[in-house]
Amino acid sequence: MHKRPSHRHEQQTDKTGPHKPxxxxxxxxxxxxxxxxxxxxxxxVGSRILAPSFGNSIFVWGSLISxxxxxxxxxxxxxxxxxxxxxxxxxxxxxxxIPGIMISVLPFGYPTxxxxxxxxxxxxxxxxxxxxxxxxxxxSVFLGTVSPFAVRLQARAVTxxxxxxxxxxxxxxxxxxxxxxxxxxxxxxxxxxxxxxxGLGLTxxxxxxxxxxxxxxxxxxxxxxxxxxxxxxxxxSWGRTRAADPGLLLEMDSFxxxxxxxxxxxxxxxxxxxxxxxxxxxxxxxxxxxxxxxxLALALAFQPEPKRxxxxxxxxxxxxxxxxxxxxxxxxxxxxxxPEVLAIAKRYFHVPEDARMRLHAKDGRRFIxxxxxxxxxxxxxxxxxxxxxxxxTTREFYREAQARLAPGGVLVSNLIGVLRGPxxxxxxxxxxxxxxxxxxxxxxxxxxxxxxxxxxxxxxxQIATQEKAxxxxxxxxxxxxxxxxxxxxxxxLTEYASYLLEVPIPVSDVPSLxxxxxxxxxxxxx
Numbered sequence: 324m325h326k327r328p329s330h331r332h333e334q335q336t337d338k339t340g341p342h343k344p345x346x347x348x349x350x351x352x353x354x355x356x357x358x359x360x361x362x363x364x365x366x367x368v369g370s371r372i373l374a375p376s377f378g379n380s381i382f383v384w385g386s387l388i389s390x391x392x393x394x395x396x397x398x399x400x401x402x403x404x405x406x407x408x409x410x411x412x413x414x415x416x417x418x419x420x421i422p423g424i425m426i427s428v429l430p431f432g433y434p435t436x437x438x439x440x441x442x443x444x445x446x447x448x449x450x451x452x453x454x455x456x457x458x459x460x461x462x463s464v465f466l467g468t469v470s471p472f473a474v475r476l477q478a479r480a481v482t483x484x485x486x487x488x489x490x491x492x493x494x495x496x497x498x499x500x501x502x503x504x505x506x507x508x509x510x511x512x513x514x515x516x517x518x519x520x521x522g523l524g525l526t527x528x529x530x531x532x533x534x535x536x537x538x539x540x541x542x543x544x545x546x547x548x549x550x551x552x553x554x555x556x557x558x559x560s561w562g563r564t565r566a567a568d569p570g571l572l573l574e575m576d577s578f579x580x581x582x583x584x585x586x587x588x589x590x591x592x593x594x595x596x597x598x599x600x601x602x603x604x605x606x607x608x609x610x611x612x613x614x615x616x617x618x619l620a621l622a623l624a625f626q627p628e629p630k631r632x633x634x635x636x637x638x639x640x641x642x643x644x645x646x647x648x649x650x651x652x653x654x655x656x657x658x659x660x661x662p663e664v665l666a667i668a669k670r671y672f673h674v675p676e677d678a679r680m681r682l683h684a685k686d687g688r689r690f691i692x693x694x695x696x697x698x699x700x701x702x703x704x705x706x707x708x709x710x711x712x713x714x715x716t717t718r719e720f721y722r723e724a725q726a727r728l729a730p731g732g733v734l735v736s737n738l739i740g741v742l743r744g745p746x747x748x749x750x751x752x753x754x755x756x757x758x759x760x761x762x763x764x765x766x767x768x769x770x771x772x773x774x775x776x777x778x779x780x781x782x783x784x785q786i787a788t789q790e791k792a793x794x795x796x797x798x799x800x801x802x803x804x805x806x807x808x809x810x811x812x813x814x815x816l817t818e819y820a821s822y823l824l825e826v827p828i829p830v831s832d833v834p835s836l837x838x839x840x841x842x843x844x845x846x847x848x849x
Contacts, residue, residue, distance in 0.1 A: 398467015601639025
């Protein structure tokens with residue numbers, strides 16, 4: 324008959340290590356906090372690393388989150404195995420130093436790698452996913468090993484493992500929160516993406532050196548510090564020897580965009596990430612230089628003497644500032660979510676700001692919801708070719724915009740899409756949704772279809788009115804001839820009016836977009 328072991332005997336046999344902890348508790352808590360902060364800081368800044376080549380779409384964020392989570396899962400598993408076999412502070416230091424070096428050198432290579440993957444045209448989904456795996460998977464796996472390794476070093480007995488693991492993972496999560504907030508709310512707009520990445524890697528190397536010192540591995544601590552010095556020297560030298568882009572006037576990160584302003588061929592350009600936003604002719608800053616912006620003048624055929632206009636999306640402000648100049652009685656409100664864009668438009672693109680040109684740093688939908696003004700013209704110019712703010716595409720939004728129109732007012736939308744064929748799903752969904760909010764919608768592609776419909780992406784202007792019957796091509800051309808002269812010459816505006824599509828847009832096979840269901844980026848990628 325077996326005897327039940329005593330409680331004292333259970334405690335003795337449950338011991339997993341000596342009475343004395345193998346590492347200082349404070350050191351392990353600092354380590355997991357710093358590593359959690361670095362990992363989440365890397366994930367946040369990762370979106371800016373990918374944006375110049377892949378945009379800032381939901382696919383970019385989905386790729387980042389998925390790769391980091393996969394790396395953590397693998398890191399937790401491997402960290403537990405390594406910790407059970409080599410439960411020493413010196414090993415933990417190595418696990419921190421390796422990703423420190425890898426992250427420190429990322430800025431030397433990620434622009435070239437991203438461009439190469441983007442040129443490979445793997446698609447809107449696979450491209451950023453491959454880049455994320457190449458750039459972030461391995462260092463994130465190493466960072467994932469830190470917390471389970473720290474638990475193994477800190478835990479003294481099986482009976483206390485739960486408390487130890489819970490405390491260390493709580494500290495790690497607190498570090499993740501801190502890294503997210505500091506990077507997103509502060510660092511991106513203060514020191515730039517490359518400097519953030521360098522700093523994250525160097526922080527890990529410094530942490531590794533401290534861990535080596537805690538384990539009395541002074542030689543390894545010295546090696547880590549020497550690596551830091553070499554990397555800092557290389558970073559400094561690289562920053563000084565990089566050739567500046569010819570014509571570059573400004574390059575910066577805002578909370579919303581990576582913004583570049585450059586001059587070339589007698590024009591000044593504003594780019595967001597990998598997308599051209601605006602252009603200004605240097606010899607005539609008031610000229611509507613980009614072709615699509617001239618088509619927007621067709622709004623005058625429906626409302627020739629506007630008293631108040633609203634523009635959502637500023638960019639370089641070519642169209643709103645031309646409205647401001649050519650219609651002295653007109654009050655123009657412009658809403659753009661990025662305050663840096665407003666400042667750059669004023670400084671580099673001569674956009675005025677006064678009682679008639681009023682610039683608002685606010686999301687376009689929030690502005691429409693909060694204003695009580697009535698507008699003769701509302702222009703939607705906030706859709707990029709790969710990043711679409713879904714809340715500005717829905718039936719509910721269009722109805723809110725319609726409520727802000729004065730009698731006879733019109734809404735003009737500029738989007739980039741394909742008119743027909745397998746890639747036209749996004750445009751046709753947008754058209755269907757707009758037609759559900761307005762009685763008449765006129766479609767004018769910035770491309771003559773006299774010789775057939777183009778199968779590639781173009782600017783497509785949609786003019787939604789409150790009139791029951793849409794204008795015919797002949798009627799629009801006649802009106803355009805009467806109002807031309809402001810913004811663009813009459814003959815040119817008449818030509819643009821001749822591009823009006825009079826064939827129905829098939830929409831039975833595409834969804835209507837709502838606040839509950841608006842997969843705008845998915846439709847663009849289909």
